[in-house]
Amino acid sequence: MRPTEDTKRWVIPFFTIWTGQSISLIGSRIAQFALVWWLTETTGSATVLATASMVALIPEIVLAPFSGALTDRWKRRRVMIFADTLMALAALWLAYLFWSGSMQIWHVYVVMTVRAVGNSFHWPAMEASTGMMVPKSQLSRVQGINQTMRGVLNIVAPPLGALFLDLLPLHQVMMIDVGTAALAVTPLLFIAVPQPERAAHEANTSVWADMVSGLRYLVSWRGMMVFIGAIMLLKIALSPAFSLLPLLVRQHFQGGAAELSLLQAINGIGVVAGGLVLSLWGGFRRRVHTMLAGIALLGVSILALGFIPPHLYWLALVSIFVLGFMVPMVDGPFMAISQACVAPEMQGRVFGVMGSLLSITSPISLAMAGPISDRLGLQIWYLAAGGICVLIGLIGSRVPAIMQIEGESEISPAATAAAVNPERV
Structure with missing residues (x-):
């Protein structure tokens, strides 16, 4: 089954599911x-926070190829229902622990692990x-909308989280996540999600x-x-640029929390x-041109952060805006190209491998950036x-391999032959 260009057949079902998933993301971020x-107030330990982050990351790296x-x-609709339900149950357990007063640090690690397992299934699905529901010509715009939503979450979720912490006890805050997860699952119970036919040679x-x-x-x-x-090389270079921002502000610009x-x-x-510009514009006719231009301009903005003198903090604001603006121009076309070029029946496992490869860049880059910045100076990493x-x-x-990626057939002949005939690899 292939996506159709008839918007009446894809816009309403897709965005009904998308809206439920987006609302669930807001609840999860809160x-x-x-x-x-709670971890910060309870322990005040950077080690505990770092451990929680690693616990949330490692399962996705390890499980992504398997879950893909x-x-x-499996039916992808059922996979998403399973993943959303699993994460909702984890939040419900947290709500009970906070309500009963039995919450402990190790419970957080368990929940982070469960959520990572759920996400490792949800993302490729x-x-x-x-890629199956949206016409190929609209994939870049949809990815632009996704990027816009992620940006909105980064702005809105922290103040909303702080607001609800002031208004509600912790167990009720956790129940927000449970309620929004229900809104994500409900459309999936009634809306069909296209499923590619499994190749005959893969039946058994x-x-x-x-x-x-x-x-x-x-x-x-x-x-x-x-x-x-x-993209992996880009992620290795880019991830620490965000993680090191607190040190850049404090040590270089002599600023504080504000x-x-x-x-x-x-x-x-x-x-x-x-994200809004990409969703309206759609990018250049060839998505790869949008992505490469975005990477180059993103690099210029990071370089600027390395060159800006301490007394020109306002220039850092301009640079960080450009950096943020270019992220959707890179991530959106990358996913759109992947969805358009990878064979539909292979997308789950291919996206699983991709997710694992891209996730592993974070610990690698952070392990490199810390010692380099400590030894050679913070600005060196940005440069x-x-x-x-x-x-x-x-x-x-x-x-040529990058520039011609969109011109290759949806199912690469070499890739298909290798997948079907292992002895040829």
């Missing part, structure tokens, strides 16, 4: 803010479903074989591997603005990261 604040393979075997294969076939699909498709490799919050808010506004991004944007336009 609950996450409250939970992190299962997504291709939702992205693969989007194991989950492990499906995982391997997804990896073979990527490895044998040179253009897609180069494409993903460029200056940091303003910088983060301006970045969020930039993400919203970029190096910005330079890397600019080079990716410029060199990528000269790499």
